[in-house]
Amino acid sequence: MSDHYERVKIELQQMKAVESEAAVDEEQLSPASVSSVPADASFAARRDLSRSSINGRSRSKSRSKADGHERQVNGKLTLMSDLTPLKPDYSQEKGQSRASNEQNIKGTLKLLKGKTPANGHVESCQRQTEGKCEHHGKEDGSKVAKKRRAVTVDTSKAKTSLEALKMSIRQLKWKEFPIGRRAACDIYWHGVSFHDNENIVSGQVNKFPGMIEMLRKINLSRAVRTMQELFPEEYNFYPRSWILPEEYQLFSTQIRLLKDNDSTLKPTFIVKPDSGSQGDGIYLIRDPADLRAISGSQIKQAVVQEYIQKPLLIDKLKFDIRLYVLVRSLEPLEIYIAKEGLSRFCTEPYQEPSQKNLSHVFMHLTNYSLNVHSGNFVHSDSCSTGSKRTFSSVLYRIASKGVDIKKVWSDIIALVIKTVIALVPELKVYYQADIPPGKPGPTCFQILGFDILLMKNLKPVLLEVNANPSMRIEHEQEVSPGVYEYVPSPVDEEVKVGVIRDTLRLMDPAQRKQHATLNTGDGSPEDAIAVETGSDEKESLMDSLPTLCLKQVFPKYTKQFNNLRVAERIAAIFIRFLGVKGTMRLGPTGFRTFIRNCKLSNSSFSMASVDILYIDITRRWAGMLPDSREAGMCLQAFIEAFFYLAARRSKAVPLREQVLLLLEVCEGALEGQSHSHSEKPRPQRLQPTQASAPNTFSSPALTRRHHLRQQPMQLSAKANTEN
Numbered sequence: 250m251s252d253h254y255e256r257v258k259i260e261l262q263q264m265k266a267v268e269s270e271a272a273v274d275e276e277q278l279s280p281a282s283v284s285s286v287p288a289d290a291s292f293a294a295r296r297d298l299s300r301s302s303i304n305g306r307s308r309s310k311s312r313s314k315a316d317g318h319e320r321q322v323n324g325k326l327t328l329m330s331d332l333t334p335l336k337p338d339y340s341q342e343k344g345q346s347r348a349s350n351e352q353n354i355k356g357t358l359k360l361l362k363g364k365t366p367a368n369g370h371v372e373s374c375q376r377q378t379e380g381k382c383e384h385h386g387k388e389d390g391s392k393v394a395k396k397r398r399a400v401t402v403d404t405s406k407a408k409t410s411l412e413a414l415k416m417s418i419r420q421l422k423w424k425e426f427p428i429g430r431r432a433a434c435d436i437y438w439h440g441v442s443f444h445d446n447e448n449i450v451s452g453q454v455n456k457f458p459g460m461i462e463m464l465r466k467i468n469l470s471r472a473v474r475t476m477q478e479l480f481p482e483e484y485n486f487y488p489r490s491w492i493l494p495e496e497y498q499l500f501s502t503q504i505r506l507l508k509d510n511d512s513t514l515k516p517t518f519i520v521k522p523d524s525g526s527q528g529d530g531i532y533l534i535r536d537p538a539d540l541r542a543i544s545g546s547q548i549k550q551a552v553v554q555e556y557i558q559k560p561l562l563i564d565k566l567k568f569d570i571r572l573y574v575l576v577r578s579l580e581p582l583e584i585y586i587a588k589e590g591l592s593r594f595c596t597e598p599y600q601e602p603s604q605k606n607l608s609h610v611f612m613h614l615t616n617y618s619l620n621v622h623s624g625n626f627v628h629s630d631s632c633s634t635g636s637k638r639t640f641s642s643v644l645y646r647i648a649s650k651g652v653d654i655k656k657v658w659s660d661i662i663a664l665v666i667k668t669v670i671a672l673v674p675e676l677k678v679y680y681q682a683d684i685p686p687g688k689p690g691p692t693c694f695q696i697l698g699f700d701i702l703l704m705k706n707l708k709p710v711l712l713e714v715n716a717n718p719s720m721r722i723e724h725e726q727e728v729s730p731g732v733y734e735y736v737p738s739p740v741d742e743e744v745k746v747g748v749i750r751d752t753l754r755l756m757d758p759a760q761r762k763q764h765a766t767l768n769t770g771d772g773s774p775e776d777a778i779a780v781e782t783g784s785d786e787k788e789s790l791m792d793s794l795p796t797l798c799l800k801q802v803f804p805k806y807t808k809q810f811n812n813l814r815v816a817e818r819i820a821a822i823f824i825r826f827l828g829v830k831g832t833m834r835l836g837p838t839g840f841r842t843f844i845r846n847c848k849l850s851n852s853s854f855s856m857a858s859v860d861i862l863y864i865d866i867t868r869r870w871a872g873m874l875p876d877s878r879e880a881g882m883c884l885q886a887f888i889e890a891f892f893y894l895a896a897r898r899s900k901a902v903p904l905r906e907q908v909l910l911l912l913e914v915c916e917g918a919l920e921g922q923s924h925s926h927s928e929k930p931r932p933q934r935l936q937p938t939q940a941s942a943p944n945t946f947s948s949p950a951l952t953r954r955h956h957l958r959q960q961p962m963q964l965s966a967k968a969n970t971e972n
């Protein structure tokens with residue numbers, strides 16, 4: 250520990266030197282200003298915005314009619330500033346003493362504990378005295394595990410991640426097959442999608458089917474919104490968003506009302522094309538009328554989102570954080586977060602948006618791909634300066650100002666787990682369609698790139714999740730006027746090689762087997778890793794490698810987050826009734842069977858009403874998913890139907906409780922049928938999840954059952970076809 254402390258002291262001294270050169274006037278990061286931010290600023294915004302009481306629901310008009318009364322985020326149009334929890338602890342930071350700064354630094358140390366040279370920044374940043382973020386040769390002296398067959402990796406489809414992948418394979422002493430091979434490999438590394446190679450029947454692939462689709466901006470917004478409807482407070486880390494073109498009217502009306510209620514309000518919105526990336530096609534607006542139309546008056550498919558106006562600044566620059574997250578498996582759900590990430594900086598000093606600066610991309614957008622073209626972009630070999638830095642160097646920097654970075658880090662972990670939980674239901678539907686239960690197929694894992702913005706009050710905000718985060722370890726640089734070349738980027742190498750290598754280590758088939766049999770599920774990541782280094786042979790190799798830079802966060806924190814896995818239980822019911830292998834849409838018969846088997850129809854809800862419900866919702870969702878090739882009810886539509894049925898059964902309690910009650914009814918009925926063999930459930934690789942065992946969720950709903958008020962809830966064909 251004291252060793253670490255020494256390193257941090259050196260780190261801090263270096264940073265101070267850089268700081269004094271760079272910014273005498275770094276107002277935002279002085280402890281006083283960080284501390285004084287949240288309370289006042291967000292209170293004002295909260296007061297202002299909450300004056301307008303606008304229905305916050307926006308999935309669809311007809312749905313509002315059918316069941317809308319419960320699905321509001323406090324019944325108001327809530328913007329990020331509105332949702333931001335106050336952080337009294339920061340307000341105490343004014344005039345923070347050196348002692349408490351040191352406390353924070355110790356916290357930083359603990360956070361980064363276990364980082365070792367080749368993956369951690371600690372030693373490498375120490376070497377910045379030489380101005381370099383070097384790589385370390387610890388692996389070179391490693392003893393090779395002799396008896397064990399080397400793990401085989403097919404790298405033929407790796408594309409731009411190839412360089413980092415090769416390095417990782419070399420470090421692990423595994424065997425690379427750069428042009429693939431006839432016999433099966435243990436691991437297949439794809440550059441883009443699960444389908445890069447269609448002929449895999451065993452082993453492990455580094456992409457999940459459907460991940461790209463799920464992480465398009467509209468689908469991500471929808472998945473998070475479903476969770477916001479169930480758990481508004483838990484999911485307030487995602488800025489308020491509207492889906493275009495279908496919610497254009499709603500967006501216009503809500504903003505008009507907001508402004509009518511308070512003429513001093515000047516909200517800004519960011520428009521992001523659905524399938525865009527790297528900042529492509531993104532622009533800021535201050536009024537719905539400024540939305541750009543393409544092809545006549547048609548508004549392009551996009552998400553328009555509340556723009557976070559008060560980001561945390563360093564050196565007066567806006568920056569975001571790219572964190573790498575490994576979803577190691579869906580069933581059981583296993584999530585790891587890389588302890589190290591990247592911070593990408595803007596290249597023009599930040600000012601709050603005004604009509605004048607709205608188009609200044611170098612001020613508002615942190616994308617590397619954009620800022621690299623600015624004359625102000627600083628390529629640096631150091632991890633803690635320049636336009637791309639390690640995230641830990643940013644944490645050190647803010648820790649030195651007295652910020653409670655442990656809190657920042659734990660908020661980020663929570664954001665990541667909650668986001669993955671929002672994605673899992675749909676991913677399971679894709680999974681069973683592509684790898685039907687009982688058919689040979691690979692298992693999947695995937696590294697995701699989370700883009701996170703820290704608000705001035707240090708609350709992390711999710712910007713987007715990338716299915717294919719760049720794993721390039723070189724960057725384009727103008728080596729002489731007009732001549733560009735790819736040159737090694739030490740910061741990228743530092744972070745990305747560690748992430749890939751540790752992902753491979755976690756996916757080592759031998760260790761996975763051991764992990765599966767030995768992990769009795771107490772949920773400790775340390776245990777999981779200890780299991781993985783269990784054998785002598787492995788130990789010798791593991792000894793020579795740095796400790797994992799990937800930290801398991803789920804199931805480690807199962808207890809805190811398992812109650813959020815409600816949509817996943819609905820998805821399990823959906824999958825059960827899909828019927829035909831390889832499909833993702835529920836047909837009318839499947840829907841009827843679901844209603845019948847769960848005993849949901851009765852004299853006041855006839856099978857004819859069931860059919861109307863099915864047609865209404867399915868038709869409307871078909872309109873919202875124009876590209877879809879399959880007919881039938883998609884999972885999101887089924888969830889909407891489920892919410893409707895839940896509201897119909899138990900009126901006027903919060904939606905979450907209505908849904909939990911209905912889930913109990915359905916799961917109870919289906920379980921009974923499975924036991925009595927009256928209906929044979931088709932074999933499923935993705936069962937209604939052990940992790941989401943019914944009793945995890947049942948008690949709160951049951952204890953409040955007697956509070957339920959009964960209110961009639963109508964769904965008419967008319968209401969649903971209005972859209």
Ligand code: ADP
Pocket residue numbers: 488519521525526527528529531554555556557558569613614615616700702712713
């Ligand atoms: P892309 O996939 O095109 O990179 P992002 O959603 O990541 O799209 O947005 C690009 C950049 O815009 C982000 O890196 C961030 O700097 C900025 N940004 C995105 N959303 C917001 C927001 N809601 N508030 C403030 N800045 C944002």
